[in-house]
Amino acid sequence: MHVAEEQKPAKKSSKVKWIILLLVLLLLAGGGAGAYWWFFLRQPPAQAEQAATEADKNATKGAGKTDTAKSEGRLTTLPPFLVNLADPAGRRYLKLSMDVEVNAPAAVKEIEGQTAKVRDAIILLLSGKSYTELAAPEGKLLLKNEVADRLNQILGAPRVTRVYFTEFVIQ
Structure with missing residues (x-):
């Protein structure tokens, strides 16, 4: 019976190791996804502002309004x-x-x-x-x-x- 008691804590510690390993892998995957978004998918602030400005211009033109201040050269x-x-x-x-x-x-x-x-x-x-x-x-x-x-x-x-x-x- 003494041998059976020693095996139970070993199973609990191996479960804890697997949980920790799984958490570390999830953190690494999340960090990798975040880095991919940051470097490849997000727009720099200047581009985002320019895209928003162009979207606003297109929205006003689509509504039938005339653009009095022509910024296009x-x-x-x-x-x-x-x-x-x-x-x-x-x-x-x-x-x-x-x-x-x-x-x-x-x-x-x-x-x-x-x-x-x-x-x-x-x-x-x-x-x-x-x-x-x-x-x-x-x-x-x-x-x-x-x-x-x-x-x-x-x-x-x-x-x-x-x-x-x-x-x-x-x-």
């Missing part, structure tokens, strides 16, 4: 640029094509009417850049802002709202 395509970069060896060049978003339809005509000034300003800007400045994503974002600033200086007013690179090749 017009796109104009600039001809491609091919410039040598300011690298010490002088062997690198940049081929860049871009679209420019403006906030008024008249600004498209202004840009097209001043193509020589626009091309000159952008060529001078691009040829002053080096490969190391443009290789990182931050450098490309800075370049977009600089192009918008230069174009707004030429136009004399803040007409250019965004710059989109459609081709960006460094050789």
Whole structure:
């Protein structure tokens, strides 16, 4: 009888071990599911806000209301640029094509009417850049802002709202 009493606590401790193991596995599975959602499924706050804004716009348009404040800009395509970069060896060049978003339809005509000034300003800007400045994503974002600033200086007013690179090749 003494042997039978020793086996009962062994069964209880093995049940406790199984329960603990099951709880640990459930926690790991929950953590993995949470991490998957966090990194792959959730929208960053900026995207979520933008999606909500677009949904609100679509809802008001669907209700038959007119949108008095048009936030959508017009796109104009600039001809491609091919410039040598300011690298010490002088062997690198940049081929860049871009679209420019403006906030008024008249600004498209202004840009097209001043193509020589626009091309000159952008060529001078691009040829002053080096490969190391443009290789990182931050450098490309800075370049977009600089192009918008230069174009707004030429136009004399803040007409250019965004710059989109459609081709960006460094050789």
